[in-house]
Amino acid sequence: MVNSCQPRLRIGVLGSGKGSNLKAIAQAACSHDARYEVAIVLSDVASAGILTLAKEYNIKATFISPGPYKTKLSEEAEQQFIDALQEANVDLVVLAGFMRIMKEKLLAAFPEKIINIHPSLLPMFPGLEAWKQALDAKVRETGCTVHYVDHGIDTGKILGQQRVPVFPNDTDETLHARIHEVEHQLYPKIIQEIAQKS
Numbered sequence: 001m002v003n004s005c006q007p008r009l010r011i012g013v014l015g016s017g018k019g020s021n022l023k024a025i026a027q028a029a030c031s032h033d034a035r036y037e038v039a040i041v042l043s044d045v046a047s048a049g050i051l052t053l054a055k056e057y058n059i060k061a062t063f064i065s066p067g068p069y070k071t072k073l074s075e076e077a078e079q080q081f082i083d084a085l086q087e088a089n090v091d092l093v094v095l096a097g098f099m100r101i102m103k104e105k106l107l108a109a110f111p112e113k114i115i116n117i118h119p120s121l122l123p124m125f126p127g128l129e130a131w132k133q134a135l136d137a138k139v140r141e142t143g144c145t146v147h148y149v150d151h152g153i154d155t156g157k158i159l160g161q162q163r164v165p166v167f168p169n170d171t172d173e174t175l176h177a178r179i180h181e182v183e184h185q186l187y188p189k190i191i192q193e194i195a196q197k198s
């Protein structure tokens with residue numbers, strides 16, 4: 001039995017898209033033995049579904065303008081993300097479909113405290129559209145990986161993986177959907193494990 005007075009790990013979720021992983025993470029955080037809570041959700045996309053979803057779960061949700069670049073944050077934006085996460089007393093930063101490369105300042109502000117989920121069995125198929133890469137490579141199995149974020153693209157230490165079969169008649173959509181489903185199981189599980197060890 002978990003003592004409900006025990007402090008919970010405070011997580012900050014960063015996303016640019018619809019937020020289905022946030023939904024799974026937030027739902028699992030409602031269970032009586034959850035050892036973490038979602039303290040804040042931040043997005044670089046004003047219209048992102050993840051912000052709407054956060055509000056539905058009564059989680060503080062903030063849009064931060066990313067600046068002029070396509071794949072990275074401006075220095076000013078990066079500082080705003082750091083400030084927002086620190087003001088929310090976040091212990092762990094959880095990337096859930098955040099489409100910007102993490103730069104030195106953010107990594108240094110949260111050393112070994114930023115994790116990501118990627119839709120392949122890393123180190124296979126890093127980068128964009130990993131499910132497409134899996135189909136093109138004609139592998140019979142792929143999956144998803146939760147890993148620490150470092151300076152590389154999807155290169156950080158692996159925390160957990162879950163396998164997914166690839167079927168001969170799979171399309172981009174069917175395979176991506178199958179991977180998404182297992183992401184929703186793996187991500188809350190790994191966050192809970194990190195919380196239990198903290």
Ligand code: GRF
Pocket residue numbers: 015016017018019020021022050096097098117118119180183
């Ligand atoms: C997931 O497929 C994840 O693997 C990738 O971004 C996607 C986010 O999806 N990093 P959602 O916004 O959580 O639905």
